[in-house]
Amino acid sequence: MPELPEVQTIVTDLQVLAGDIITGFSSAWQKSLKQNNSPISAKRFAREITGARIKSITRRGKFIIISLSSGKRILIHLRMTGQLLIKNAPTERSKHMHHVFSLKKNGTLIFADVRKFGTLSLISDSFSHPYLATIDPFDKTFSAARLHEILKKKPKATIKAILMDQLLIAGIGNIYASEILFAAKINPLRTAASLSSEEIKMLHQSIQKILTKAIRMRGTSVSDYRDSSGSKGRFQTVLNVYKRDGFSCKKCATMIASVRIAQRSTFYCPTCQK
DNA sequence: AATCGTTCCTGATAGC
DNA sequence: TGCTATCAGGAACGAT
Numbered sequence: 366m367p368e369l370p371e372v373q374t375i376v377t378d379l380q381v382l383a384g385d386i387i388t389g390f391s392s393a394w395q396k397s398l399k400q401n402n403s404p405i406s407a408k409r410f411a412r413e414i415t416g417a418r419i420k421s422i423t424r425r426g427k428f429i430i431i432s433l434s435s436g437k438r439i440l441i442h443l444r445m446t447g448q449l450l451i452k453n454a455p456t457e458r459s460k461h462m463h464h465v466f467s468l469k470k471n472g473t474l475i476f477a478d479v480r481k482f483g484t485l486s487l488i489s490d491s492f493s494h495p496y497l498a499t500i501d502p503f504d505k506t507f508s509a510a511r512l513h514e515i516l517k518k519k520p521k522a523t524i525k526a527i528l529m530d531q532l533l534i535a536g537i538g539n540i541y542a543s544e545i546l547f548a549a550k551i552n553p554l555r556t557a558a559s560l561s562s563e564e565i566k567m568l569h570q571s572i573q574k575i576l577t578k579a580i581r582m583r584g585t586s587v588s589d590y591r592d593s594s595g596s597k598g599r600f601q602t603v604l605n606v607y608k609r610d611g612f613s614c615k616k617c618a619t620m621i622a623s624v625r626i627a628q629r630s631t632f633y634c635p636t637c638q639k
Numbered sequence: 640a641a642t643c644g645t646t647c648c649t650g651a652t653a654g655c
Numbered sequence: 656t657g658c659t660a661t662c663a664g665g666a667a668c669g670a671t
Contacts, residue, residue: 446649446650480648588651
């Protein structure tokens with residue numbers, strides 16, 4: 366599942382496309398196409414972006430933002446199994462390649478997605494998207510004090526649910542929420558209001574530490590995640606708790622436990638995380 | 640108003 | 656062995 370580190374890895378790789386021109390677009394799965402939150406046909410989507418120059422490729426949380434010289438932006442969300450692949454040489458269209466951008470200089474940019482949950486949204490510069498307004502852990506304004514303010518908004522919610530809420534903090538998903546809480550020594554079932562200021566400080570540090578390390582290791586490939594050249598990340602080799610239920614904790618040898626929080630599987634060490 | 644449950648989709652895995 | 660049933664997962668949306 367691409368979360369902030371995986372999306373950052375892809376965005377970094379996609380920088381080679383800056384300045385290139387989109388010469389065409391075709392789609393075999395129109396359902397995933399939107400314009401300012403409304404459905405749009407592949408034909409119209411293609412017409413809107415063909416001829417545009419790619420000004421920049423950035424990210425906010427898990428969203429990839431391709432800004433065009435026309436002022437429009439293509440907002441891409443990979444959800445669980447989406448992949449963005451740069452193919453310089455012509456390639457066979459495989460089963461899960463749903464969208465293809467043709468580029469003047471760099472061949473094609475392919476959107477492949479087994480589960481078909483990923484989305485491509487065309488948004489005009491005036492359109493305000495709620496998920497683009499959320500603070501990102503790598504924003505300069507994301508301090509321990511700011512995290513404390515966020516926690517005050519949902520005092521009764523579990524800390525795991527808060528870390529995963531994209532309208533509170535952008536970019537942390539199921540893998541990194543569990544890993545961050547292990548690093549911070551905080552039990553995922555704790556409520557926001559129960560955290561001391563020392564723990565909030567530790568949590569803030571852990572968010573930045575874990576995400577930075579995961580970016581350095583080019584993300585976590587537990588299942589479908591691949592970078593834009595199709596290669597796996599390496600963070601799955603250093604996971605402490607995620608999907609390690611039943612195995613012993615690398616720090617204390619206690620058996621890693623799993624619990625469901627907000628409809629999501631959650632992993633933690635009952636001894637290390639208080 | 641805020642929170643909960645359901646939906647989307649397909650491959651992997653469990654159960655018979 | 657081969658079939659069917661169940662599950663995972665992020666975010667949108669409907670229901671309470």
